[in-house]
Amino acid sequence: MKRSLILLSALMIGATLHGCGGGDDKTKTEKAAAAAAPADSCTGHPLEKALPPMATLYGYPYLSRKCGYNDASVVYGKADGSQRLEISLIDTGMPAPAQDGNSDAAIAYRGAQDKLREMTHSSLTLLNSTREAALKNGTADKFGGEDYLPVIDTTRMGDPLAIVAPAKGESGVSTLTGLIKSRYVLSISSADKPNGGNAQAMRQLFVPFVEQMKLTALP
Template sequence: MSALLLAATLQGCGDDSKPAKAEAPVAVDSASASAPSGDSCSGHELEKALPPAKAVYGYPFISRECGYDDATIVYGKADGSQRLVVTLTDTGMPAPGSDPQSETAKQYQAAQAKLRDTTAKNVSLLNQARQAALQNGTAAQFGGEQYLPVIDSTRMGDPLAISVPAPDDKTGEATLTGLIKGRYVLNMSSPDKPNGGTAQSLRELFVPISEQMALTKLP
């Protein structure tokens, strides 16, 4: 399969790779009840794995928010001149509600399974696209070899895929995606283009942030 076809296939999977949102359960545990006003992540199961709630690599901390099965932390500047978003989704949570056999619960579990599968496939497709472009000499379709997807990994060996928009794409976002421990979906995104927005430049931004996350503490 050509790099161009792989890229087209990957684009077709894009919407499915976005974490599914779940309604929070009615019951509120004691940790949530004692959380400081405005910070829904205090005491959350994912809090221990989040990057720090302070400036990282020149990006000021803006906010963090946690839902039933996900956590989002935003860095950047209030004027929008810098922005970086990190999202961690736990696809192994039981469905919200009291009846795990309900149709709603089954749909929730199916959506989470699809998110895991799509994320793993996207990482694989990006790796295939890179290898095909290098072997076939078609890197120009991505804007040059320096804009090809890059594959890295967590300290535990989970693959992470970094992709960036072509150099003439002024509105696209660079992304990092990976499936952690076969359960947690990690996504990062930024519209910023340090050093021309090459894949290596974004790798040098995204990967160190992932290394500041205590992903090994996740069950």
């Protein structure tokens, strides 16, 4: 009996050691796979804290994200392209790269960011005026009805947002544009047409994605 117990113990120890060895192999495999995977360019980026989660949101699976010097983008949808929504956030107030200093490249960079910020502000103002004029003059039918007019909204912080959709019966991409803290240019775009794809329907699609972002975390 004692010998049987010793043999059984030996077998159990052997099985345990074999299992540990398999675990080591698995760990090595996982580490190798992680090393081979492309690095996430948004990890540690100044805009990362404001980006929406890397998870399925409102029926849109997370696909990818990418960050550049002063911008970040996130893509949701299906890999076959049958469903797609893209989010872009640009920091127009980020200083020029340190290595450029006061060079011509730095001056051009700052000029481009100032222009983008000003154009976004002008676009939001124009879209608001377009909506008000159409409602006042009774010309909403030119867009396909009031539901197709640009929709003016705000974030929870009060930053301006505008949603635009193609006119009724026309194909194209719908967009949301926002200017956050008078510095960050936010845009969301999609060619999808939920509930007919009018501007009001696109607002119902886009705004929840905005609310998933942590825009208050931006300086």
